[in-house]
Amino acid sequence: MSDWFSTAVEMQREILRAQKAQMDAAQKMLDAGKQMTALQEAGQKAAEANLEAWKQWSKLWGWK
Numbered sequence: 001m002s003d004w005f006s007t008a009v010e011m012q013r014e015i016l017r018a019q020k021a022q023m024d025a026a027q028k029m030l031d032a033g034k035q036m037t038a039l040q041e042a043g044q045k046a047a048e049a050n051l052e053a054w055k056q057w058s059k060l061w062g063w064k
Helices: 002-060
Strands: none
Touching: none
């Protein structure tokens, strides 16, 4: 009986470890998604700033 109980307890520990690993992996994916969103927003802002710089540069040279 003792061996069966020890095996069952160890099996539960392994299941908990696997579930924790899954949760950690999911958290990493969520964090990566947040970083990707921030990167996209920064890229959008950079593109808008670049466009505005070109507009100002073309005005400086009298282009329309």
